[in-house]
Amino acid sequence: MTNERKRDDAPTGNVALVTGASRGVGRGIALVLLAAGFQVYGTGRSIDQADLPREIVRLRCDHLNNDETARVFDAIRSGSGRLDLLVNCAWGGYEKMVEGGAFSWPAPFWEQPPHRWTGMMDAGVRAAFVCSAHAARMMTPRRRGLIINISFWAAQRHLGNTIYGIAKAATDKMTSDMAVELKPFDIPVIALYPGLVRTEAVLAAAKSGAFDLSTSESPEFIGRVINALFHDQDLMARTGQVLIAAAVAKEFGVLDIDGKSPPALTLADL
Template identity: 50%
Template sequence: MLKDVVALVTGASRGVGRGIALELGNAGATVYMTGRTVEEGRSTARLPGTVSRTAEDVTRLGGQGIALRCDHTDDGQVQAVFDRIRQDQGRLDILVNNVWGGYEHFSDGTEFWNEKGFWSMPLARWDKMFHAGVRAHFVASALAAPMMIDRKSGLIVNISSFGAQRNDRGVAYGVAKAADDRLTGTMAYELQEFNVAAISLYPGLVRTESVTNAAEYFDLSNSESPQFLGRAVAALAADPNIMTKSGQVLVAASLALEYGFTDIDGTQPRPLTVDEA
């Protein structure tokens, strides 16, 4: 379905990024992917998975996986990623901005669960959400856009969250995700004349490594695999009328009903509303 398509997925060592890379590979794409973890056991989040293993699995599924070590808070490293893609391929068809910072409190020993409000949050968390989140998405998009504009074709997907529309997800996270949605809308406006689409994509509850490790605290009855998000991205990329969706906030489970795909286990996750998320 996506043979001869070149994609970049940021933050693909594990979780949603890994799932998206796998499904793009399963659809036949050449998938570049970034991550900081290249050796098992070296994850700062203390979770399994490496960007190298994701690339190997993409290739095993029928695509071509290329792993690139990259810290998206370092503009020089990010520039090198895009230079490599331009040198190798001369094009980029899909950019998935998945990388996101600010989650360090789940593994760095800080007393996250004792926080009672934004006034008790470490101030550095705000900076990480924006620098390694919103700004990382902006920088990658700014570097991808010229390659897409040259071909008058392309798709940028920003992985966002219902947290952008709720008041109970923490100030830093909620504001950062809302900014990501506005980033999508304003990029879509400026890219429209070049036939390049920009979309915000919301998952439901995703069975990432972190979630499955804490499964006793979650109701997983309507959850999604990381690959489910990948199937949504692949379906969007294959849609000849994708420009009609540009600038929108879309929910992966709603796209599954529209495009007719299921999760990898054959289930059909129910689309959540903002109140349910």
């Protein structure tokens, strides 16, 4: 781990941890929270090489490793003494999508490579569970905090990969049940769905015509939505729910970095 703070240099604002902050959605969220005044910790296996401002505390972590995950929270406890926001964005499901020259991601479940289960369920769902458990231990004594689990529509409709659907459905159910157990401590838990996000991988695929980016979202957009939710005084009324980021944005008047208001996708759009 690198760039860790000492307690005598602890921040006075809100403290956030964004897992999977090296690139894509996680990086966008981390950038927005930093600009909004949060002290931001970001994790990732390649976080040391990530294009991030120096103010973001980089904690190298493979969330498949329990000891490395535990050290992340030890560092936050030592550096800041508390945690106000956890955004579970770590996800290994999009790795090795092309193998042996073939696009294996949409193959039927009986032809899926074992690593894809590990990437989606262990590096995704399990990582979010373990991080949420650590976060809850820090948040419940203060009766303050927010846990956001990044999920997607695959929980509600088959989108080309059975494991993908299982992982997202598990994330939504995990959110719902965690919310029940954290409600007595006034700590909301939310599952948040992005739309089509202009991540590095999506932009690369768009060059071949794979995606229509006309209604897409920047990686920073969902970070703006999370910041708005964090400051919502009535957020406990939403705990345990699945929220569509673009729909929440319209409610709060949140715009994307280009000044646009991305449409809220529905199942019919998918």
